[in-house]
Amino acid sequence: MAAVTTESLASVQKELAPTLAQADLEVARELFAVLDVLDSSAGLRRSLTDPSREAGDRVAMVRSLFGGKVKATTMEILDALVSRRWSKERDLGDAVETLAVVVVVVQAEREGLAGLEKLESALLDFRRTVASSHEVQRALTDAQATPEAKQKLAAQLSPEAGAEARLLIDRAVTSPRGLRPAQLIERFIEQIAARQQRWIALVTVAKELDPSSVQRLGASLDRYFGRELKLDVVVDPAVVGGIRVQVGDEVVDSTMVTKLNDLNRRLAS
Incomplete structure (x- = not known):
């Protein structure tokens, strides 16, 4: 196209x-x-x-x-x-x-x-x-x-x-x-x-979440995005800490890696 x-x-x-x-x-x-x-x-x-x-x-x-x-x-x-x-x-x-x-x-x-x-x-x-x-x-x-x-x-x-x-x-x-x-x-x-994809939240975390944490996270994301989401939780130690959530084209990233990269970009500018 x-x-x-x-x-x-x-x-x-x-x-x-x-x-x-x-x-x-x-x-x-x-x-x-x-x-x-x-x-x-x-x-x-x-x-x-x-x-x-x-x-x-x-x-x-x-x-x-x-x-x-x-x-x-x-x-x-x-x-x-x-x-x-x-x-x-x-x-x-x-x-x-x-x-x-x-x-x-x-x-x-x-x-x-x-x-x-x-x-x-x-x-x-x-x-x-x-x-x-x-x-x-x-x-x-x-x-x-x-x-x-x-x-x-x-x-x-x-x-x-x-x-x-x-x-x-x-x-x-x-x-x-x-x-x-x-x-x-x-x-x-x-x-x-x-x-x-608008209904599936791809959640990337540094370590495994227990069931209660997943439930709380799910409730918070439902409120944030305004709809009931299906969570797909991926464990990736490379994110160091925090959480990254992608729902369709929307991304919420609070991982330590992202924060460090942002800091490095500001220092280099």
Whole structure:
């Protein structure tokens, strides 16, 4: 992914974090529907990613197409996306897909890490089932089969899937965007795995902690990060003392090694 696209996607996700956190599955469905429109029209993709057009013009265009047809939340997401610059025309569609999946994953995340694991498990089970049968693979990639037929088969293969998993599985079998369904499922799983890191605290300490200390630490970290975390405690004598905690991209480091390195940098400056 080119730097311009990477930066645009990151900035949109940061800007829209509160919006994405409140969005429901209908928003995800609408984003996927918009993606279908984008994928069907090269001219529209060019117009909405044309760097010579003012951002306001691109926003006006996307509103003329989808305004009043989608929820306000969906429209807010689209406005933010088309106002950014993208390295390639297709990158805009990829970004719409990414945010649609984020909305689905956030829904599952409302049950905490268990919700994410449930969603991931459903997708993994479906992928394994498909991979184990050439007949199923042919059926799901048959150009003559209707989307409804593929959805029906997918439902038979994944009867325990919840609403979030069902939406992503249906998407993979009906609109894989040039991929095989299992490949798109794998891409969805990668997004879920990345999101799970927000719920796992990698804790590095100099020596083993007793169970009561781990429990107290866990309670303190839950309060600090504002969510219930799963602790992964690693003992590394090299840290000398203190503790290092990483949750996703957030790092809290109070180890002696870090303090000494900071002191050395200040003395050398």
